[in-house]
Amino acid sequence: MAVAPAETSDGFTRQVGERLHAIRRARGYSLDELAALTGVSKGTLSQIETGGTNPTLGVLWRICDGLGLPFASMLGEGRVEGGTVVRKGDSAVIRSSEGELASRPLTPERALGDTEIYELHLAARSTHVADAHAPGTREGIIVVAGVVRIRAGSATYDLGSGDTLSFAADVPHSYENPGRTDARMYNVIVYGRR
Template sequence: MNSIQMQIAENLRNIRKLRGYSYDQLANVTGVSKGMLSQIEKGESSPTVNTLWKIANGLQVSFSSLVEESVPTVSVVRLGEKEPLTEDNELYQVFPYFPFDSSKQFEIYYIELLPGCVHTSSRHHGHIEEYVLICEGEATLTINADKYILQKGDAMKFIANHTHTYANDTMQKSSLYLIIYYS
């Protein structure tokens, strides 16, 4: 069995089990015989593109969700292996940890604010929430004209539809996690 055939078998099996479908139920929603579905899941048959489209449409999933490699159940991100994006004379350093995933609607960053950093972010369009968790040091967030001083262990959330500023007014590095949620 080739690797794409194995991937299709695994993905179909996972989707069917997640939905709690029997082969009869799966055959009913896809229009593909239960014998063929069973063979595909066991890796005994290599389905045609047309058959895969029938399955995808019946399950109301993307075609690629049947053929893509599954996402690992564990992902480890090591700060030392990440290259930061920098702004404001490198006083603002952003480490992308988990990029946006449309199925989850959020992304996660680790950010370092070096002493003297003042980083202004333009307002975001739509209903976007930012969640900030301070890891070390102190950060001042300004949203509109309101200032919030957060220290290690503090957290806040806000709707990011206004210009907002992240600043480090101290002489020590500050770090934080930023979760951006797209509702």
């Protein structure tokens, strides 16, 4: 399955672990308290903090949602006065637990305020299910290649190359690729209140 061109690096794993540890310590949480807040086990949190495991998309989302942080906050600052440049080879690809979805952040934390942009690759004939985001959060999808079916709450949207969609992402939602080839899309997330 050719989902994305790059794998998550050890440097990325270490960076996420260091960021999580710093955020947890700054807020005064124990691992037990953070586990209760995020729904991620204490053991998994400890392994992430020490760089012992690559966190999946789902785990990172649960951590960020539990802490009330934008997803990119786990990926580092990356801001430059006056502008922000993200080079293609500089951002790590983050995979879902099943490997069907690969996400590459295109904007560092807070570069666009409460908006983040990702390049997504979804394997052929696969589905990725996402939990509801914070209240008021919206997503935009721009399909670049392939076909994608988005389910958000009780609504279903079928999209092809060149199609766009905006939807409420504060409900459980999913990305499905019913096609025979991988799909590529851009995902714009605009966070609601935290």
